[in-house]
Amino acid sequence: MTDSGDGASAPTSLDTTKSKAYGDFLHLDQLLNIQHRFNGAHDELLFVVIHQTSELWFKVILHEARAAVANIRKxxxxxxxKMIARITRIQAQLSQAWEVLGTMTPNDYLAFRDELGDSSGFQSYQYRMFEFMLGDRQAANFAPHQHHPHIADEINGILAAPSLYDEAIALLHRNGFAIAPSQLERDWSKRYQRHPSVHDAWQAVYRENTRHWELYEFAEKLADLEDAFQNWRFRHMRTVQRIIGEKRGTGGSSGVSYLKRALEREFFPEIIDIRSTL
Ligand code: HEM
Incomplete structure (x- = not known):
């Protein structure tokens, strides 16, 4: 450390053993050498980095989501x-990334588009795990991963257990709300379907929010999370529209119209529904 005289001191990098520590700890040599380029087009680097950083954030999100579910269970x-709030903020950070990608013009993208072949974010298994963990479980979205045993095992593990929303419903039950048995024990791998008993329970929480403050706060945290997720989907769709218009996606979907439809998929349906009946 060097003292600047005002009490603030800057680190010195004269000690070469210490100056290596930062890079070693973060494995920077590896991290900064995996941005492989396809054909040298200028915007490839941005394209690769934005996907890689998104995947790193998905990793943190999954870590937080698993812990959040375990804590709700107990x-x-x-x-x-705290964990759900962190996920929501990471989602906001990911949504901000679309601002950066929006600087890529259709021409910039076309300069390397053919090199992508049929690879697409549609095949992001971490993204799918995140959707599945929250409760948006669509069997068709598992298909691209079932031929990769270690990924398939992990996804099957998620699908065999209750989602974050299923845990929220079990929590309502433990707090004395009359939840139908069909919602407390079911095939967790199946997509959640709205149920009147769950609707009534959340409605009761909101109608007497001061009495059920923690559950009310929980529901609002889930509403934040749903909002943040939908914002990401919306910004993705708009950015894609700006870059490829109505063309088909590299993954083979109809492109923007597919992404618009994805916006209709919900995570915590009754928590949004009850706003119309309060
Ligand atoms: C030039 C930039 C991008 C374009 C043109 C693009 C385009 C598309 C399209 C058309 C789809 C629909 C599936 C398909 O046919 O491929 C899709 C899906 C997806 N993309 Fe992107 N994308 C871009 C950037 C990103 C980035 C930076 C991420 C971050 C990880 C991402 C993540 C995803 C995910 C997770 C899906 C699946 C969505 C779902 O199934 O609901 N995309 N993308």
Whole structure:
């Protein structure tokens, strides 16, 4: 350290053993050498980095989501709230990334588009795990991963257990709300279907919010999370529209119209529904 005289001191990098520590700890040699380029087009680097950083954030999100579910299961909502809030902020950060990608023109993208072949974010298994963990479970979205045993095992593990929303419903039950047995024990791999008992329970929480404050706060945290996820989907769709218009996606979908439809897929349906009946 060198003292500047005002009490603030800057680190010195004279000690070469220490100056290596940062790069070693972060494995920078590896990290900064995996941005492989396809054909040398200028915008490839941005394209690769934005996907890689998104995947790193998905990794953190999954770590937080797993812990949040475990904490809800043991009724430790305060700890789960912190984790859900963090996921929501990471989602906001990911949505901000579309601003950067929006600087890529159709021409910039076309300069390397053919090199992508049929690879697409549609095949992002971490993204799919995130959707599945929250509760948006669509069997068709598992298809691209079932031929990769270690990924398929992990996804099957997620699908065999209740989602974050299923855990929220079980929590309502533990707090004395009359939830239909069909919602407490079911085939978790199947997509969640709205149920009147769940609607009534959330409605009761909101109607007497001061009495059920923690559950009310929990529901609002889930609403934040749903909002943040939908914002990401919306910004993705708009950015894609700006770059490829109505062309088909590299993954083979109809492109923007597919992404618009994805916006209709919900995570915590009754929590949004009850706003119309309060
Ligand atoms: C030039 C930039 C991009 C374009 C043109 C683009 C285009 C598309 C299109 C057309 C789809 C629909 C599936 C298909 O046919 O391929 C899709 C899906 C997807 N993309 Fe992108 N994308 C871009 C950037 C990104 C980035 C930076 C991420 C971040 C990880 C991402 C993640 C995803 C995910 C997760 C899906 C699946 C969505 C779902 O199934 O609901 N994309 N993308």
């Amino acid at each position: 009724d430790d909502l305060r700890t789960a709230f």
